[in-house]
Amino acid sequence: MKNRLLLFLSIVFLAGLFINVSAQENKGIQFHKNESWESIVALAKKENKLIFMDCYTVWCGPCKALARDVFPQEKVGDFFNPRFINVQYDMEKGDGKMLYNKYKKYIIGFPTLLLIDQDGKVLQQMAGYQEPDKLIEGIKNASAGNDLFSLGERYKKGERDFTFIKAYISSLQGAFLKDSVTAVANDYLSRIELKELDKDDVWEVLGPTIKDVNSPAFNYVVQNADRFTYKLHRDRYRINRQLEGPIHAEVSRLIRLSKNDQGEYLPLVNDKAQEDKMLNFISRASLNKYNETKAKFFIHRLLIDGNYPEAWKYITDCANMGLTGFYSYHLQNYIEYMSAKSNDKKLLKEMLAKLEEYKLTENDKNPQFSYHMYKTMSVINSKLGNKKLAEQQAEKYNELDAQKRKEMEEYFKRN
Template identity: 35%
Template sequence: MRIKLFLILLLTGWGYVLCAQEEKQEGIVFMENEPWSEVLRQAKEQNRLIFMDCYTVWCGPCKGLSKDVFPQKQVGDFFNAHFVNAKYDMEKGDGKMLREKYKEYIIGFPTLLLIDQNGKVIHQMAGFQKAEDLIAGMKAGLEGKTLPALQKKYEAGTRDFETVRDYVAALNGAFKKESIPVIASEFMKTIPLEKLMDKEVWGLVGAYITDPYTEAYQFVFKQIEKFQYRVGVNRYDLERQLGNGMADAVKEIIQITTKTTNADTLKIMADKEEVLREMLEQNTVKRFPTYLCKLAINDLRLTGKVDAMFRMMVFADELNILNYENDFRGGTYLYITEHVKDKKVLNGILKIMTADQEKANQTKSDLVRSNYYDVIAAVYTKLGQKDKAAEAKKNYEQLEEKKMVEMKKIFGVKDEK
């Protein structure tokens, strides 16, 4: 009886072990840090491409892939059926040699490469990838839709939807995203604006419509309700996208008109502002009133109406129109301080900035804390209170130093001794 029980337990235990092993093998089966010559040999023997995961032990996204993506059954089913799978720590063994050999393709970690049997890279991806994206990206490489091939085809002048779509997908997968906005812009010039309401077309180029001066941006702005309900675009995301583009355009006008007195340049900026105002005054996108207010205050500066600038700033503050615009508020109050003579206005600025600084000082992180001490110092100087001006200036410098220290900690920068 005891022998029978022992055999049952033994067989049951082996069953659990076999199940565990089978479950463990659901994901990608890798040759890990094995001699590169052996990987090439198996690729030739099996007549397969090599999928190579280039990782380091300190890389967070690399660990994410290994823990959450590579073990998935759908991933294992695809990669085990089509590739010889290898992974290398790029800081030891053959990994160091491969890192040097393929350095033009390894832009960061993780880098994911498709390599032919002769050791030539034919496709690449980079960064953490969701299972579906990883499979789709490497399937494209397997089907010949490789980044080099698509780039060659695109540069030869091919601009059909499928080519542009696949090229953009390959660039995204390889984390070579810097040229995508230009590619999207060029493609939009080849299609009627109404095609933007095609879900596939929107999915390809929609995220790159951010320039308020373009016909595409203005079309989307005017048709925003249709994009929300007919195309199914998330209204919040679309408003944020349009708002960010508008914010950059307004910032450009203010920065340029602050630095120049050239009549031709100012005329160009005035014409640009007119284009923006036509949209801003419709107030259909979140924070458009903020950007309109900033332009109005800038116009007062250009015409030398400093007292009116102060009144509008106070009005905007009362309505919270300029919330989250700390740099603009501080810079504008500093400008008014430097150009106004009215002590009533100066004391008003002092009261506002002091209250703002006291509120900012309650922020735990020095890095994100607003620093208005320079404005406070300027007001005290203008009022002839030198001691208080010196104290405020010291506070400004100390806070800036704290910001720098915290920034260095975040990026792991050590001071040289």
Template identity: 30%
Template sequence: MKKFVFLCVFFAFSLSLRAQESGIRFFHGTWDEAIALAKKEKKKIFVDFYTEWCGPCLNMSLTVFVLPQVGEVYNKNFVCLKIDAEKGEGRELAKRYGVNSYPTYIFINPKNQEIIHRSGSNKPVEDFLYDAQGGINPKLGSVYMDKKYAEGKYDLDFLKDYIRYKKSAGSRDVQKYFDELISKGAKLTDPGVWNLYRKCITGYQNPYLKEVSDNYVRFTELFGKKEVDEKLTEVTSYAPVPFIKELCNFEGKDFNIKMRVMTDLFNQKKYDEAFAEVERLKADPSIDQHKFVKLLAFYVRVSPEYTDKELPYEILVNKVRGLRYVAYNMYDRDDAMPHFYYVQGLEYLLKRALEEGRQIPTDLVATPEYGKKVYDMRHPDLKVKPKRR
């Protein structure tokens, strides 16, 4: 029995250790030691400048740095360091490299300790992996690319790389550079240009959305209906309803119109109409309920100490109804926030009911009319394990 317990503990420890090592392995020595190691191993240096109070820094550490595909690229090519910009030698290094926002990512040549590439912010894994390319290949690094662009001597291939770099760096001027690409003769129907548009251009306030809509059949023939529809759905998600209605028919159009109707009512604080629309959407079998739930979560959050301090009781009740629906039907087990907001909303509702002598509506403890009937975070597509005979 003891041997069995030992093996179980050892196996669990091994899995834990393997999970820790699957992502970026950070070096825990001094700056000078890191420089010496990078020279010895013929690698560049990657530095994540962070602070203890920085939320985006923590999120990157917990969700991106730990991924196996990230570890594979960064461990192979860099000596990696996490440096607190407010402690120890981190203060001097942050000052030396002009770090004034967090997180900031610096890629350094250990031979001269100069920056090859600079980036930062909380970002998706695809952009963070692209950052690595700027550290590996100096001609894709921010220092070289910004200098070359400023000189004005570049071709379309360079401009495509520049757009991709600026997107990964979180620049707000990406569309300006894309407009330049098109003005110099690039065509949206070219696969490389389409891919840039798909990955780097957001929003509906540009001519490219209309070009795709007006030439929908051609674009679907070139790139496939699924890919085109996904892009049209993404870029129209915040567009006004009349604007969306004027576009071609695509998968996701009806959903976006229904979501905009609901969000417009919330934004205009027409709460009775907004919650009536929520009830209609709960019962609508034609929409993607999981996407609806993720959007609804934003509008029914309760903030007892700030925006909802003086919230009328009936509106609070409706918000908690919405929070309940979100919590019951959110299947992402890695996202605890919908459940936190549900508990927070319930607690505030109970407090207000006691203070104001109100009744808690019975439907908040009854079996839900729509969606999941049991609060268990179990995905509806997951079958029940058969009982052994």
């Protein structure tokens, strides 16, 4: 009798556990998965609902995160389940392939989330991982007629009040249309007094879009970074990150050692005024890497003047001081450039010695040597008259380069 009672209680417990787990699983969005599109459209017409479609692939990380963390949430299910026919399609198989071709102009990446009417017209487009509230807001706005495409038409007709711009930028961001966000934001910024950025609601919408180092708005943020922090109580870490990215990208452009399609070096960018402007920005906003940037610009001036021995002296000094941007990878780039431009044997020997020093670390856990350095060593040895060694190093480079290319091809085949 006792055993029967224990068995009965166990069955009741397991049944309750199963029911609880099932209830948890049913709280999120209930999807029709990879069913025939024809049947989905018929169901949408029968129930007089719009179609919410999750376009995914099996290899997409953000797709898996949405499916794991967002779609199962109760509040998400409560919004979507009564209102829409919810469907998921793998874009690489079955009807998913057909739907990808049908809607590919709206699918800029994965995941893409589409709201579609019963006639197959796309009403809303969102892309990338979406937080639950943002997802609900984006689809709710579309259901109310404030979809991305309707807002776009209103924008084309000249609507420019802040409330509208805020909604339009939010919709563009949800669709991951970064270039359009930038264009709309820049246009609006050009129409207002920059003092408007002192208002918190304006800053929240437009502040993060200000990334053009040559724009008046960027200059305004740089000049007012301290005031934004101490008077307006804005997050200085976020402001610095926003400013540093574009500034350091512009610094990289100014000092880049670029090649043409034939592998020949292009003329160096010669814009001292822009260099001084970037240094001023870094100093005025108290950003990181002022000394490193100043050193890079000084070396760049020496390279423009063709003073390669002096440039090499400062490059090695910066490397010895451990400055950011003067690691073995960066020195290899400088050496490759100067070895192509200079026949100074003393300089060539010094640069070759540095590469040979890096080669000693080839088998270390954190090597400073890269196989690309074999190619540069070959060029230098050729100029120094060491023809046989130059040929051996060129062969070594070609062998390793072919091996790396093959490894990359195999990787992309697997993934």
